[in-house]
Amino acid sequence: MPLPRKILIVGGGVFGLSTALSLSKRHPESEVTVVESSPIIPNPHGSSVDTSRIVRADYANAAYSKLAAAAIERWRNTEWGREGRYTQNGLLLVYPADSASAKEYARKSYANVRQIEGVNVEFLPTQKDVLKVVPAYGSELDVAGGYVNWGSGWSDAAASVSYAKSLLDADGKVIFRTGDVERVLYSTASGKSKATGVAFADGATLEADLVVLATGAWSSKLVDLRGRAVATGQAIAYMRISDEEQRELENLPTILNFATGIFIIPPRNKLLKIARHAFGYRNPTAVPVPGENEGRTMEVSLPEKGVPVPLEGQNSFRVALRQLLPRFAEREFVDTRVCWYTDTPKGDFIISYHPDHEGLFLATGGSGHAFKFFPVIGDKVVDAMEGSLDPELREMWTWAGAAVSDGEDFDGDGSRSGERRANLKNELAKTNKASRRSVL
Ligand SMILES: Cc1cc2nc3c(=O)[nH]c(=O)nc-3n(C[C@H](O)[C@H](O)[C@H](O)COP(=O)(O)OP(=O)(O)OC[C@H]3O[C@@H](n4cnc5c(N)ncnc54)[C@H](O)[C@@H]3O)c2cc1C
Numbered sequence: 001m002p003l004p005r006k007i008l009i010v011g012g013g014v015f016g017l018s019t020a021l022s023l024s025k026r027h028p029e030s031e032v033t034v035v036e037s038s039p040i041i042p043n044p045h046g047s048s049v050d051t052s053r054i055v056r057a058d059y060a061n062a063a064y065s066k067l068a069a070a071a072i073e074r075w076r077n078t079e080w081g082r083e084g085r086y087t088q089n090g091l092l093l094v095y096p097a098d099s100a101s102a103k104e105y106a107r108k109s110y111a112n113v114r115q116i117e118g119v120n121v122e123f124l125p126t127q128k129d130v131l132k133v134v135p136a137y138g139s140e141l142d143v144a145g146g147y148v149n150w151g152s153g154w155s156d157a158a159a160s161v162s163y164a165k166s167l168l169d170a171d172g173k174v175i176f177r178t179g180d181v182e183r184v185l186y187s188t189a190s191g192k193s194k195a196t197g198v199a200f201a202d203g204a205t206l207e208a209d210l211v212v213l214a215t216g217a218w219s220s221k222l223v224d225l226r227g228r229a230v231a232t233g234q235a236i237a238y239m240r241i242s243d244e245e246q247r248e249l250e251n252l253p254t255i256l257n258f259a260t261g262i263f264i265i266p267p268r269n270k271l272l273k274i275a276r277h278a279f280g281y282r283n284p285t286a287v288p289v290p291g292e293n294e295g296r297t298m299e300v301s302l303p304e305k306g307v308p309v310p311l312e313g314q315n316s317f318r319v320a321l322r323q324l325l326p327r328f329a330e331r332e333f334v335d336t337r338v339c340w341y342t343d344t345p346k347g348d349f350i351i352s353y354h355p356d357h358e359g360l361f362l363a364t365g366g367s368g369h370a371f372k373f374f375p376v377i378g379d380k381v382v383d384a385m386e387g388s389l390d391p392e393l394r395e396m397w398t399w400a401g402a403a404v405s406d407g408e409d410f411d412g413d414g415s416r417s418g419e420r421r422a423n424l425k426n427e428l429a430k431t432n433k434a435s436r437r438s439v440l
Contacts, residue, residue, distance in 0.1 A: 060109050276418070349377075
């Protein structure tokens with residue numbers, strides 16, 4: 001299906017850049033503009049930055065395993081993975097004795113990756129078997145088993161975004177513009193609502209035939225995603241390690257415990273990163289209802305920049321470290337950050353035209369696992385724009401007929417842990433109170 005001439009992509013993260021790359025190859029006749037609010041790409045506050053992102057085909061859902069395998073082929077064998085952008089260190093997926101859901105995820109995921117990676121995947125039926133793979137970890141490691149996939153790895157996220165941007169710059173076809181989009185513009189002249197462009201915070205406007213929102217965790221400001229996507233803040237912390245510790249840990253596989261959501265990626269540059277893949281913090285914020293002029297507002301969770309991890313999150317890291325790497329359990333965190341996922345009810349992306357507004361397309365809903373697909377996701381977005389996306393992916397990613405009702409929780413893909421709907425500001429207030437108490 002031919003695409004319209006003027007295409008405007010809002011957002012310069014994984015979804016936006018990968019889509020721009022694919023459009024510039026497959027639709028060179030289109031005029032593509034990427035608008036990004038951050039003057040620097042990668043946006044230091046976006047989701048597609050940071051030192052590392054796990055690249056794995058280890059999914060309980062076979063459709064994601066297959067797509068991840070295609071992406072991994074690109075990370076391994078093309079420029080995408082060169083110059084340190086991809087490191088294949090393996091992934092150790094573990095479960096404790098008391099989590100049936102984590103065990104079930106690991107069982108299904110093992111079956112899927114075994115078909116893809118064959119002998120690269122090793123089943124580890126007991127804690128002892130797990131410890132043979134990560135001897136540097138403490139013998140108190142609270143796991144009942146798991147498996148290791150030596151075909152998985154991790155990517156230097158910021159370097160990969162810079163690489164994608166450099167490809168677009170070298171090609172020169174896609175125009176980049178810095179600006180904070182305040183709203184999508186619509187016309188109803190034809191009797192149906194049609195997106196005609198965007199308006200910026202400074203009042204300027206930009207016209208387009210097709211507006212693509214690749215705005216990650218900020219998307220709820222521009223389109224009503226209540227019951228379809230929510231920004232959740234996830235905890236990350238870093239600690240400084242010595243040269244010797246770096247040598248000891250750098251070649252271990254990444255460890256991921258889907259029961260606690262905690263994962264540790266082997267260190268680079270003497271920084272050890274520990275992170276949590278959980279239900280996350282919400283940050284309720286009142287914003288105008290998008291597309292309306294009646295002055296109504298709605299409450300949605302939106303990212304909060306530059307906040308530290310609340311004490312609750314830091315404590316969960318200490319507990320995990322006591323089990324995984326006890327000698328680091330009391331070491332100071334040199335930095336902690338809350339980084340934002342765009343979570344959807346089942347953890348599936350939203351790659352779809354908006355059913356109520358012609359000319360409006362969404363490419364978002366990364367749900368904490370989209371990074372690995374960077375080399376291939378743009379092609380899938382363009383397939384969906386053209387109407388040629390594989391039916392299996394179309395069904396997962398299309399705009400769902402019904403939104404999840406307000407009181408209902410998003411369960412994701414079964415890989416999340418922790419408290420549901422924890423409120424970021426409340427947790428930060430508790431943290432401040434605790435630190436005041438400790439000073440007194
Ligand atoms: C802590 C953490 C760990 C993760 N770990 C993994 C992992 O191990 N493996 C994996 O595969 N994935 C992982 N992910 C998920 C992955 O990183 C994300 O799914 C992916 O980066 C999302 O990309 P995006 O393009 O949707 O969002 P972003 O990268 O945030 O891009 C959206 C961009 O839109 C811009 N924007 C938003 N609103 C506007 C506006 N109004 N006007 C102009 N510009 C705007 C923003 O500035 C931003 O740069 C992780 C994510 C986080 C946060």
